[in-house]
Amino acid sequence: MLVAWAALGQTGRPQPIIRTLLKDVSPKELSSGAILFHEHLSMHYPVTNALAEKQGTAAPTHFSDDVALMVEETRAAGKDGVSCIVDGGHPDMDRNLDALKRIAAESGVHIVASGGYYMQRNYPPEIASKSADQIADDLVREANAQRLGAFGEIGQQGGGLTDDERKVFTAVAKAQVRTGLPIFTHNAYTGTRAANPPIPSEAALRQLDVLEAAGAKPQNIAIGHVCCLDEPTAEIAKQVAKRGAFVGFDRVTIPIVPDSKRVTMILAMLDAGYVDNLLLSSDFASARSLKKNGGAGLAQTVTVFGKLLTEAGVKQETLRTILVDNPRRFLSFVPR
Numbered sequence: 338m339l340v341a342w343a344a345l346g347q348t349g350r351p352q353p354i355i356r357t358l359l360k361d362v363s364p365k366e367l368s369s370g371a372i373l374f375h376e377h378l379s380m381h382y383p384v385t386n387a388l389a390e391k392q393g394t395a396a397p398t399h400f401s402d403d404v405a406l407m408v409e410e411t412r413a414a415g416k417d418g419v420s421c422i423v424d425g426g427h428p429d430m431d432r433n434l435d436a437l438k439r440i441a442a443e444s445g446v447h448i449v450a451s452g453g454y455y456m457q458r459n460y461p462p463e464i465a466s467k468s469a470d471q472i473a474d475d476l477v478r479e480a481n482a483q484r485l486g487a488f489g490e491i492g493q494q495g496g497g498l499t500d501d502e503r504k505v506f507t508a509v510a511k512a513q514v515r516t517g518l519p520i521f522t523h524n525a526y527t528g529t530r531a532a533n534p535p536i537p538s539e540a541a542l543r544q545l546d547v548l549e550a551a552g553a554k555p556q557n558i559a560i561g562h563v564c565c566l567d568e569p570t571a572e573i574a575k576q577v578a579k580r581g582a583f584v585g586f587d588r589v590t591i592p593i594v595p596d597s598k599r600v601t602m603i604l605a606m607l608d609a610g611y612v613d614n615l616l617l618s619s620d621f622a623s624a625r626s627l628k629k630n631g632g633a634g635l636a637q638t639v640t641v642f643g644k645l646l647t648e649a650g651v652k653q654e655t656l657r658t659i660l661v662d663n664p665r666r667f668l669s670f671v672p673r
Contacts, residue, residue, distance in 0.1 A: 353669040356486035356518075357421070357447045358438050361672075364665040367447065370420030371639045372664035375490060375521055375561060375587040375618040378407050378424045378440055378448070378635075381431040382622055385459060397431075400624040404436045410635055411444035413628050417636035420661075421447040423668070425490040425521070425620070429459040434483060449486035449668060452479050452512075454505050456494040456523065464501055469551075472508035477515050486668060488513060490561060492523025493544070496536040503547055510551030517670035519557045520548060521585060521616075526565035528593035538566060538573050545582055555581035559616050559667060564602065565593045571602040571609075578606065578614035583667055587618040589642040590626070590633065596642060600649050607655065615659045616667060617642065 354361040381397045389396050401407055411422065426432030434450060441448035453476065454460055464472065479485065488509045493502045506522075513520050522544050525536050537543075541560045548558055563574045564586035574584045584606070589599060606615060619626075619638045626632035633641045639660065646656055 351671045353671055355421075355665065355668045356449065356484060356670075356672075358434075358441050358450050358484055358486075359448075362447065364669045367420050367665055368661060370415070370418045371636070371643075371660040372421040372423070372668070373419060373618045373635070373638055374423045374559065374616050374664045374667060375425045375585065376422050376621040376635060377401065377426055378411065378422065378621075379431075379433045379436045380426040380622065385429065385431045387429070387461070388458070400627065401436075404439055406627070406629065407436070408440050408443045410627055410629070411440050411446050411448075414635035415444060415446040417634065418639050419446060419636050421449065421664075422635065423449040423451065423487055423489070423521075423618075425451055427451055427453050427455070429455050429461060450483065451487045451489045452476055452483070452485040452518075453488040453491045453509055455490065456492040457499045457502055458494055460501060460505070464505065469504050469507040469511060472505060473511035473515070476508060476512035480512065480516050480518060485518065487519050487521065489519075489521035489559075490523040491520060492561075493525060493540070495525055496532075496534060496540055498543065498547065506544065506547045507551040510548045510553035513548075513557055514552040515673065517557075517673050519559065519667050519670065520553060521559040521587070522561045524560070524562040524565065526562050526593070528565045529567050529595075530593065538568065541573055541577055545577060545580060557670075559583035559585045561585035561587050562620075564588055564599045567594055567598065569598060569601045569605070571605040574602060574606055575609050575611060578609075578611040582614070583616050583663065584611070584614050585616050585618070587616065588620045589617055590619050590637045596645055599642075600645050603646065603651075604649060607651070612655055612658055613663060616663055617659055
């Protein structure tokens, strides 16, 4: 495949880039602020247009349909110290790519768009009849045509992968190998709330198994929502990190698990030597969190949860590693 000329360094060798919607940037260009690796700037959740039609209900609305509002909220996040936001939506979440482009152009904050499929209930009908290789072909084509910078959020709706979900995970891993783009996932952990049937704690590890078996390397994978395990010792998080993958604490400020417990988990990760495997974000999806509505806004990972880590004794250089350096490394790839 052709290598983008923008990725060629002085040596003539391809250099890593981060693919934002508007342009490819050097990782060094995103060193001035936090990078939020999993948020939502455009989506319909939990009901999409397709699900509404299937259920015979009215087409859904969502606060992110107001693109001007999302421009203002994203601009505010930039003022609060955010340099780049990864949007975790894709077509089966009703993500609007044109809206993301406008947000990026008008807010001054870099936006990375994602590709892929969410979970079984959201899959379009054709997923059932396509092979993993056919789905991978579609994902690669879309990533190249639409300037996507990641595959995510790739999820499962229960404690185990359905057959179709396993096929999609396999396809995403194959697409990762062919493009170099990173992957971030969604787990169904319910934290302190009971689930029936319960979600196995090792679900995160089984996702990593499937992705690795299909060829994706751990350093290109972030296993998501591990912070929604009510596990103060962070044993599953440590096992993910030990295998070389990133651990997504990407629902901070969402009270599925109290943030105080998440801080305890992160301290356990730091004590175990896994600072380089941590990624933070808030999976922004609630109107209550908008600055317009008195919430902390899109930068809440930095302004709210980051403050909790500082108060717990995490040094500023360590916090910078987690909020700036780790996501830059995660998002960086050499175009293939």
